[in-house]
Amino acid sequence: MKKLLEISLGIVTSVGGFLEVGSMATAAQAGATFGFRLIWAVVLGTLCIIFLVEMAGRFAAVSHHTITDGIRERFGFKVFLWPLLAALLVNFLVMSAEIGGVSISLELATGIGFQWWALPVALLAWLMLWKGTFGFIEKGVSILGLVTLCFVVGAVMLKPDWKAVAAGAVPTLPTHDAANYWFMAVSILGASISPYLFMFYSSGAIEDKWDKSYLGVNRAIAGLGMTFGGTISVGVLIVSALVLATHGIVQVDDYHQLPLMLIPIFGFWGFILFTASLAIACFGAAIEVGLQQAYLVAQGFGWTWGEDLKPREDPGFSAVYTVSLFLAAIPIMLGLDPLRLTIFSMALTAASLPLTVVPFLLLLNDKRYVGEHGNGVVSNAAVIFIIALGFVLAVVTIPLQIFGGT
Amino acid sequence: MLFFGVGSLPVWRIRRPPIDVKGQSAGLGRTWLLLTLAISTACSASDQIDQQSRTAASAAQTVAMALDVWAAGEAPSAYTLRTLQSVGKTLADVQSQIRSAGSAEPAEQAALAAAVGQMSDAVVRAEAGLQAGRRSEVQGADEDVRAAARSLAAAYARYFAPKS
Amino acid sequence: MNLLRDILDKQALDRKRVKIGKVDGLVAELRPGKPPRIVAAELGSITLARRLGTWPGRWVARLAAWLGGKRHGEPHRIAWKKVRDRGLDIEFDIDVRETSIFDWQDWLRDHVIGRIPGA
Amino acid sequence: MTTTVNLELLAGRRVLSLRGKSIGHLEEIRAEQHGGDLVVTEFHVGIYAAFERLSASVIGTALLDLFRLRRRDGLYRIPWDMLDISDPKRPRLLCPMTELSHMKGEAEPRPTRGKR
Structure with missing residues (x-):
């Protein structure tokens, strides 16, 4: 019974981690411009993240080490430096985008420009980390995050042609705007397969004191939770395709267009629901990425870490999230367009994937860490596939970034 | 990007x-x-004009939709105003991009730019009406935006029509 | 035992299982006619920087000495005979509070983190 | 007065022969307990040694097969007294290259021939 509660909480939690400004923005853009045709990218990204999250959780539950620990310990400092720097940079951009997402929602709600909200948002996020415990953050944010289900409800209420939705789950070549099509596919994949998500998940397993008895829980959470998150993303995409595109809005390059998605369905409540979804999803993600920055550094250098400790018990760890949160607020304060930043950082995330995924292949097959709970053929094949995908994404991101982005 | x-x-x-x-x-x-x-x-002047025209068309639809939901009381005025301001900026940008693009059909190009200019003007009027709380003015501007979108579509069709 | 695989870069713990860093370096004593003997483990940024090259090592050592005084201009060494347990983590029979390893964290706590309300 | 060296600096270094020819990269250092001391017994050089360090022998050899790199020299196990590590940034072989053939080793978990 306790495990059942654990699983349902975990599923809700992973939604909090999965759905953030990146997946919302990329799904909305893709739906408006390409209808249902990019659903496959969400599906593919979700499948990949299910495997990675399951492995990250299993690694942590069995070895009591996080993925970051594993990379440093197994590959040595010199090799570790690359994923560390890449992850720090990507996380910084993603965190900035998330702070931007909350700031936009506050602008939508109040009419006061988003730049003015960046610092208060960072401050509030920092306060949560400073005073909160891991469980509080994990559960609080994720239960509030259930509001994002309004996209799924909205999608169902619009009565889409489900056959067309299913057809969209099969990859197809674009009929127009090829570069833009692929760029969006890359961004969606980047938004779904976020390194911060699986790295954070493995730290969370340690924070929640998982052991081998949690392997089943882990599998359930990874599978169901990520599917749940992916479903909401598909919901956003369907709503965008059926509302924005049918109103002639085939290009989403201004975040002011986003609330229009839900208004025809829910009226004024649609505006409120959108604003709340954006605020909560992004705020949760900002906190998690902030925490992940601290996990990365502390685990990479072997410091004492833990969100449940008081800041004075792990000063190095607390200093890292404090500094990173406020640094991440700067681009938004300077007025950098949060939507552009989001799309940019999602594409960069995709490009950085090989650095963080390649280690999975070795770590999850290392008996000293995972004992008899190592990867089977299917998991190893999945990792190899994701690595290959990651390399392709890394190679195509830059040209697409220049020519296909908005 | x-x-x-x-x-x-x-x-x-x-x-x-x-x-x-x-x-x-x-x-x-x-x-x-x-x-x-x-x-x-593949990046040519006509591709650029094509892209900019579609941005303008999307922007016009955004304005029309935003004004509709505002008129129905389904969106706050502050949000609607911000949307108009932001789209106004986009339209001004699009207009100058279309004007500066080197093109083989200067007449059609000018027609496109003019249509985008009409849109910009209508958006400015909608902003003013919204700020003053004059519903009829906003409604008029909304109709102007739609009319400008239609002339943009027509100009677009002429620009990209197969020439003999 | 494989030193690079099983010892180097592993998590280091003190006797209370406090995480004190990773095993950033291993010091061996060269003896004429006898095999090299492991004498100490090294921890800290200076050792790490040296692994990146001579220049990074020199600059980090200088920086550390400038910030923390002369005794921080050298890497932290823990004598090899203090090793108590070698599993996935390396446990040393020391108390981190009696070493200078956490000096910078203590400074951070006393001068910055501890001064922010709620810490 | 004792001389000490930092062994971590040896990791990944190119090992040179007496004549200055590279024989591969140093990937692992073996040590054994002798009385109360932990002493270095041998150095592993070569591409299999890298897999051994990453404990990826199974995957590694499969990849090597895939790219047909198997025929390259896999692993040398060099006794501690045959390698000069007094400058850990420039480890040097102390015996002639011809003796290397006696030092060929096998990657740990699955026995595979280094050269055939």
Whole structure:
């Protein structure tokens, strides 16, 4: 019974981690411009993240080490430096985008420009980390995050042609705007397969004191939770395709267009629901990425870490999230367009994937860490596939970034 | 999108798939090169005009939809005003991009720019009406935006019509 | 035992299982006619920087000495005979509070983190 | 007065022969307990040694097969007294290259021939 509660909480939690400004923005853009045709990218990204999250959780539950620990310990400092720097940079951009997402929602709600909200948002996020415990953050944010289900409800209420939705789950070549099509596919994949998500998940397993008895829980959470998150993303995409595109809005390059998605369905409540979804999803993600920055550094250098400790018990760890949160607020304060930043950082995330995924292949097959709970053929094949995908994404991101982005 | 060129650089897109699908088996490096080459050669003035026109059309629809939901009391005025301001900026940008593009059909190009200009003007009127709380003015501007969108569509069709 | 695989870069713990860093370096004593003997483990940024090259090592050592005084201009060494347990983590029979390893964290706590309300 | 060296600096270094020819990269250092001391017994050089360090022998050899790199020299186990590590940034072989053939080793978990 306790495990059942654990699983349902975990599923809700992973939604909090999965759905953030990146997946919302990329799904909305893709739906408006390409209808249902990019659903496959969400599906593919979700499948990949299910495997990675399951492995990250299993690694942590069995070895009591996080993925970051594993990379440093197994590959040595010199090799570790690359994923560390890449992850720090990507996380910084993603965190900035998330702070931007909350700031936009506050602008939508109040009419006061988003730049003015960046610092208060960072401050509030920092306060949560400073005073909160891991469980509080994990559960609080994720239960509030259930509001994002309004996209799924909205999608169902619009009565889409489900056959067309299913057809969209099969990859197809674009009929127009090829570069833009692929760029969006890359961004969606980047938004779904976020390194911060699986790295954070493995730290969370340690924070929640998982052991081998949690392997089943882990599998359930990874599978169901990520599917749940992916479903909401598909919901956003369907709503965008059926509302924005049918109103002639085939290009989403201004975040002011986003609330229009839900208004025809829910009226004024649609505006409120959108604003709340954006605020909560992004705020949760900002906190998690902030925490992940601290996990990365502390685990990479072997410091004492833990969100449940008081800041004075792990000063190095607390200093890292404090500094990173406020640094991440700067681009938004300077007025950098949060939507552009989001799309940019999602594409960069995709490009950085090989650095963080390649280690999975070795770590999850290392008996000293995972004992008899190592990867089977299917998991190893999945990792190899994701690595290959990651390399392709890394190679195509830059040209697409220049020519296909908005 | 170029990160540091936010808003200031022209955004180019191509209409036709630039990737030779068979080329993908030619090895990653070559595909990359092909992709880059194909994309960069596909950037022409008419592609730019095409892209800008579609941005303008989307922007006009955004304004129309935003004003509709505002009129129905389904969106707050502050949000609607911000949307108008932001779209207004986009339209001004689009207009100057279309004007500065070198094109083989100056008359059609001018017609496109003029349509976008009409849109901009209508958006400014809608802003003013919204700020003053004059519903009839907003409604009039809304109709003007729609009319401008129609003339943009017509100009677009003429620009890209097959020439004899 | 494989030193690079099983010892180097592993998590280091003190006797209370406090995480004190990773095993950033291993010091061996060269003896004429006898095999090299492991004498100490090294921890800290200076050792790490040296792994990146001579220049990074020199600069980090200088920086550390400038910030923390002369005794921080050298890497932290823990004598090899203090090793108590070698599993996935390396446990040393020391108390981190009696070493200078956490000096910078203590400074951070006393001068910055501890001064922010709620810490 | 004792001389000490930092062994971590040896990791990944190119090992040179007496004549200055590279024989591969140093990937692992073996040590054994002798009385109360932990002493270095041998150095592993070569591509299999890298897999051994990453404990990826199974995957590694499969990849090597895939790219047909198997025929390259896999692993040398060099006794401690045959390698000069007094400058850990420039480890040097102390015996002639011809003796290397006696030092060929096998990657740990699955026995595979280094050269055939």
